[in-house]
Amino acid sequence: MLKKWIKRLKGDTEIPSEVTDPTAPDMQTVHRTDENVGITGPEAEEQNEFTVKSGENTSEDNVVPESASSKNGLFSRLRERMSKSRRGFVHQMDSLLLGRRTIDPELLDELEEILIMADMGVETVQNIFEQIRSDVRRNELKDPKALRQRLKECLLERLSIQPPDMDFRQKPFVILVVGVNGVGKTTTIAKLAHNLKKQGKSVLLVAADTFRAAAVEQLEAWGRRIGAPVIKHGMNADPSAVAYDGMEAAVKRNVDVVIVDTAGRLHTKVNLMEELKKIRRVLGKKIPGAPHEVLLILDATTGQNAISQARLFNEAARITSIALTKLDGTAKGGIAASITSEMKIPIRYIGIGEGMEDLRPFDPAEFVEALFSRD
Ligand SMILES: Nc1nc2c(ncn2[C@@H]2O[C@H](COP(=O)(O)OP(=O)(O)OP(=O)(O)O)[C@@H](O)[C@H]2O)c(=O)[nH]1
Ligand SMILES: [Mg+2]
Numbered sequence: 001m002l003k004k005w006i007k008r009l010k011g012d013t014e015i016p017s018e019v020t021d022p023t024a025p026d027m028q029t030v031h032r033t034d035e036n037v038g039i040t041g042p043e044a045e046e047q048n049e050f051t052v053k054s055g056e057n058t059s060e061d062n063v064v065p066e067s068a069s070s071k072n073g074l075f076s077r078l079r080e081r082m083s084k085s086r087r088g089f090v091h092q093m094d095s096l097l098l099g100r101r102t103i104d105p106e107l108l109d110e111l112e113e114i115l116i117m118a119d120m121g122v123e124t125v126q127n128i129f130e131q132i133r134s135d136v137r138r139n140e141l142k143d144p145k146a147l148r149q150r151l152k153e154c155l156l157e158r159l160s161i162q163p164p165d166m167d168f169r170q171k172p173f174v175i176l177v178v179g180v181n182g183v184g185k186t187t188t189i190a191k192l193a194h195n196l197k198k199q200g201k202s203v204l205l206v207a208a209d210t211f212r213a214a215a216v217e218q219l220e221a222w223g224r225r226i227g228a229p230v231i232k233h234g235m236n237a238d239p240s241a242v243a244y245d246g247m248e249a250a251v252k253r254n255v256d257v258v259i260v261d262t263a264g265r266l267h268t269k270v271n272l273m274e275e276l277k278k279i280r281r282v283l284g285k286k287i288p289g290a291p292h293e294v295l296l297i298l299d300a301t302t303g304q305n306a307i308s309q310a311r312l313f314n315e316a317a318r319i320t321s322i323a324l325t326k327l328d329g330t331a332k333g334g335i336a337a338s339i340t341s342e343m344k345i346p347i348r349y350i351g352i353g354e355g356m357e358d359l360r361p362f363d364p365a366e367f368v369e370a371l372f373s374r375d
Helices: 002-008 068-081 083-097 105-117 122-137 144-159 185-198 213-226 239-253 270-286 305-317 335-343 364-372
Strands: 173-178 203-208 257-262 293-299 321-325 347-351 359-361
Touching (some): 068 083, 083 144, 083 364, 105 122, 122 335, 144 335, 144 364, 173 185, 173 270, 173 305, 185 203, 185 213, 185 257, 185 293, 185 321, 185 347, 185 359, 203 213, 203 239, 239 257, 239 270, 257 270, 293 305, 305 335
Parallel strands (some): 173 293, 293 321, 321 347
8 A cells, every 4th residue: 555655646846946935924814704614505405314315325434526637626626725844844954955966964853843843753753863863874865856755755654554444334323423523523414414315314413522512502503404313412421421312213213323522531630531432332332333433633833742542532532533623724734643643543534624625534545645746
């Protein structure tokens, strides 16, 4: 698989003759409006109405097949949305490599620093540079052009942990969504549910964030927009009880996918992590094997703290994959490599904006290409 991805990395090792000013204002600003939420057409289906439009549910990733032109469009959007990182650390790298003919130890030290500052993680970067220094010593890396290409490959290698396909033949397929406050859990659920609905799957949402009344309302509003019913209790109800009712409703109504929203919780608060363990147990009690997916939402703008979040959430809830949100809002997209390399947990989705179409299945080769592509 890695070989295939490396092959897909374009060999465009040219270092640009001119590099744009990284301090220049970003071209794109994200505005949060209902327009860019991207849902048009009639209001949601009536609550409790379930229509399974697909035939047989097979094991598949939830990506709607795309034509070549829409693929190009998707790539340009990804590229544009990652412009902060591209114009940030990738630009700094290119400025450093510009006009150099040889690779000297100072150059490697400076590059190493840039990648550490881009949140790639000290351990990960040191590991990459051990390899690179030894290649330079053996004369296998001779010029900055080859060095740039090698860095792309090293990054790709660290990112290439593939999540298993979600097997929707397990019905209902239960996804538990967890993470600290404000990382994008509820909006990611909405985007994911929207995607699944587009594939013809029936989706039920469970409002197990009972901490704030507004949290339930937020999920309900999304549910109405995308046409997915929401199971809820009152504020301050036991989230495990809501989760249990959600599972019961899902079985009774024969839905394809259930997504459970949970309250944002600090990964260091033991009692809140215990509550999460309980929710997890309750899901499995009602539906053997559930949750089939435990999706940890990490905010790319929080930097290295994301690693300790991943570690503690994994201990409490056995994370199966990660959605890395707000990549559009950071110049330090290196955090993705730090997560996969240090946690060995796959990134399944990335969030690159607030619109409904801004949740993407994570494709490591496409990601690296978008980062390193020229303006
Ligand atoms: N720019 C950008 N904003 C995002 C992205 N994902 C989520 N957001 C925004 O992040 C904010 C918080 O999102 P929520 O979904 O409410 O976060 P949450 O984790 O459910 O928050 P709590 O329930 O309070 O813990 C919202 O304004 C979202 O629109 C993303 O990929 N890019
Ligand atoms: Mg929420």
